[in-house]
Amino acid sequence: MDAxxxxxxxxxxxxxxxxxxxxxxxxxxxxxxxxxxxQETWLRWIDVDLEQVRDRxxxxxxxxxxxxxNRLRTLTRRKEAYVGPxxxxxxxxxxxxxxxAELAESVSMxxxxxxxxxxxxxxxxxxxxxxxxxxxxxxxxxxxKSPAAVRQIAHRARKHVDARRPREAVSPRETxxxxxxxxxxxxxxxxxxxxDVLAPDVVLLSDGGGIRQAARRPVVGAxxxxxxxxxGTGRLKVAVTGHPTLVNGNxxxxxxxxxxxxxxxxxxxxxxxxxxxxxIRNPEKLTRVSHETPLTRR
Numbered sequence: 001m002d003a004x005x006x007x008x009x010x011x012x013x014x015x016x017x018x019x020x021x022x023x024x025x026x027x028x029x030x031x032x033x034x035x036x037x038x039q040e041t042w043l044r045w046i047d048v049d050l051e052q053v054r055d056r057x058x059x060x061x062x063x064x065x066x067x068x069x070n071r072l073r074t075l076t077r078r079k080e081a082y083v084g085p086x087x088x089x090x091x092x093x094x095x096x097x098x099x100x101a102e103l104a105e106s107v108s109m110x111x112x113x114x115x116x117x118x119x120x121x122x123x124x125x126x127x128x129x130x131x132x133x134x135x136x137x138x139x140x141x142x143x144x145k146s147p148a149a150v151r152q153i154a155h156r157a158r159k160h161v162d163a164r165r166p167r168e169a170v171s172p173r174e175t176x177x178x179x180x181x182x183x184x185x186x187x188x189x190x191x192x193x194x195x196d197v198l199a200p201d202v203v204l205l206s207d208g209g210g211i212r213q214a215a216r217r218p219v220v221g222a223x224x225x226x227x228x229x230x231x232g233t234g235r236l237k238v239a240v241t242g243h244p245t246l247v248n249g250n251x252x253x254x255x256x257x258x259x260x261x262x263x264x265x266x267x268x269x270x271x272x273x274x275x276x277x278x279x280i281r282n283p284e285k286l287t288r289v290s291h292e293t294p295l296t297r298r
Contacts, residue, residue, distance in 0.1 A: 013045055031089045118161070
């Protein structure tokens with residue numbers, strides 16, 4: 001018999017690995033840091049006396065949450081020194097993530113950026129409660145708070161997020177339609193076509209991480225965003241193409257310049273128009289767009 005297969009600690013960890021990664025990623029917005037958290041979780045898990053663990057899945061989520069909280073506080077300091085806007089690391093995902101509407105929303109660029117405005121503890125509580133339906137007692141054990149305090153934190157975090165998330169759910173079909181209009185206008189240099197699909201107060205955030213050229217500040221307004229996008233592509237002497245894909249469970253574009261991957265473009269849509277454009281160009285954040293990353297709430 002294979003030794004690993006006979007090891008209950010290994011079996012349990014492997015069975016829940018995708019869940020643990022999803023928890024860590026939603027808390028951190030970084031796949032690289034989420035992987036580090038899983039390594040730290042594993043090292044602690046193998047020292048646990050499994051005979052004393054009633055619910056192994058819950059126990060693993062608790063360890064992961066604690067390690068992610070520690071990492072999140074360090075990551076916050078890194079973000080403060082980051083060059084230009086910081087955007088979550090995009091993940092190429094399979095269609096099953098898009099089909100789970102709650103999961104797709106919870107890992108969307110739009111919501112992940114809203115989570116950036118929460119404190120570390122608020123984010124942990126919100127993610128565990130809203131995305132994974134973890135009970136208040138279990139969350140309390142994970143974040144070292146009383147259940148009553150966790151209920152208050154959850155209410156405060158939910159109110160904060162609800163005030164900043166899209167007012168109505170947008171179907172993947174609506175997002176794809178807006179994205180296709182954007183892609184076509186980008187490919188043809190159609191300024192009016194771009195203006196037609198952009199909301200008047202659209203915001204563009206571009207993340208080059210100080211490695212690739214990107215706007216250091218948000219670009220605001222349809223005219224400025226359209227001219228920024230078309231001006232940037234117009235200066236290039238090679239073809240710029242956008243290829244439809246699924247990133248973080250939502251329709252997005254893989255942008256190629258001269259046939260080489262240049263970045264990932266995701267959007268936020270409200271009332272059939274694009275209200276936000278997220279363009280990730282930092283090559284250190286593009287390592288997960290060539291292969292699918294499995295995500296799950298279970």
